[in-house]
Structure formats: structure tokens, C-alpha cells
Amino acid sequence: MNSNRTISRPGEEFATLAGGCFWCLEAVYDQINGVQSVESGYTGGADDTPTYEAVCEGHTGHAEAVRVTFDPAQISYRELLEIFFVIHDPTTLNRQGNDVGTQYRSAIFYHSPTQRQTAEAVVAAFQQEKIYPDPIVTQIAPAMTWYEAEAYHQEYFARNPLQGYCQFVVGPKVAKFRKQFVARLKA
Numbered sequence: 001m002n003s004n005r006t007i008s009r010p011g012e013e014f015a016t017l018a019g020g021c022f023w024c025l026e027a028v029y030d031q032i033n034g035v036q037s038v039e040s041g042y043t044g045g046a047d048d049t050p051t052y053e054a055v056c057e058g059h060t061g062h063a064e065a066v067r068v069t070f071d072p073a074q075i076s077y078r079e080l081l082e083i084f085f086v087i088h089d090p091t092t093l094n095r096q097g098n099d100v101g102t103q104y105r106s107a108i109f110y111h112s113p114t115q116r117q118t119a120e121a122v123v124a125a126f127q128q129e130k131i132y133p134d135p136i137v138t139q140i141a142p143a144m145t146w147y148e149a150e151a152y153h154q155e156y157f158a159r160n161p162l163q164g165y166c167q168f169v170v171g172p173k174v175a176k177f178r179k180q181f182v183a184r185l186k187a
Contacts, residue, residue, distance in 0.1 A: 032075060
């Protein structure tokens with residue numbers, strides 16, 4: 001479903017991020033104070049009717065991504081990006097763990113010139129601080145048409161915590177986030 005609402009309402013902004021499997025990102029961002037909603041979906045490709053199967057095959061050019069709607073008075077875009085760089089590996093080109101292909105790339109899809117500048121500044125800071133031993137390969141690109149993923153992908157971790165992938169891949173990322181960003185958790 002094309003859900004290309006690009007104009008935020010008062011008190012909200014969008015952050016569109018790709019960092020491998022969208023289930024991992026959604027599970028983390030759902031827990032952050034100031035985040036109003038998180039949708040799993042597809043962006044960054046050329047096909048105007050992406051499906052999970054087509055995206056997974058790597059033929060559409062889309063990345064699995066999340067669109068985070070947040071209140072900038074409660075959490076800044078910069079803070080969302082700092083969390084993003086901790087919960088995935090931004091140094092592996094088109095790969096997160098065993099997930100391989102451009103659909104699993106690390107990418108920030110900015111919605112304004114200010115978001116672009118912030119993304120570039122965060123990447124530069126992480127590079128300068130040598131947080132990772134390898135260079136950051138995260139793509140920074142303008143936000144493109146957003147396609148919400150199929151309903152069964154939404155809130156996947158919350159609905160399927162005992163599923164194998166959730167236990168061994170998503171769960172550890174959520175635990176890492178909860179440990180490192182305890183002050184950012186929703187009450």
C-alpha cells in the first residue's frame with residue numbers, strides 16, 4: 001500500500017531508516033519515548049508496486065525500512081540517528097548478518113535539508129570517534145515514495161517474540177538498545 005503522506009502534522013516529523021530487516025528497527029523504535037508510530041515498509045526503489053517477495057528477491061531496488069513518526073519536542077532526529085547507528089552495523093555494504101542484498105542496506109532517507117545535514121554530521125562524528133573499526137557505508141538519500149509493508153509485517157516482533165528469527169536476531173538488538181538507552185524508553 002502506498003502511504004506517501006509526506007507532510008507532517010504539528011508536533012511530528014518523520015524519520016525513514018533502513019538497517020537490514022525492518023522487524024529489528026521497528027521493535028526498537030516502538031519502545032522510544034517521543035516516537036508516536038513506526039511502520040515497516042519499502043523505499044528507495046523504482047518499482048511502484050513492491051511486495052515483500054519482490055523486495056526480498058532484490059529486483060525492485062527498495063530497502064526494507066521503517067518510517068518513524070516522532071515528536072521533536074520529546075526526542076530529536078539526531079538522537080534517533082544515534083540509536084540507529086548503535087542497533088545495526090553501518091559498515092557492511094548491503095548486508096546485516098545473514099541478510100544479504102541491497103534490500104538490507106544501511107540508509108537514511110532524509111525529509112528535509114536539515115535532516116540531511118544532521119545525518120551527515122552524525123556519520124562524520126561516528127567516523128571521527130572511530131566507533132566502528134571499518135568505514136560507515138550508510139547511504140544518505142532523499143526520501144522517496146513510501147510503501148507500507150504487508151499487514152503481517154507490522155508489529156512483527158511484538159506479535160511473534162518466540163519465532164526463531166525474533167529470538168536470535170531481533171531480541172538481542174532490542175536488549176542491546178534497552179541496556180544502552182534506558183533513559184529513552186517509554187514509561
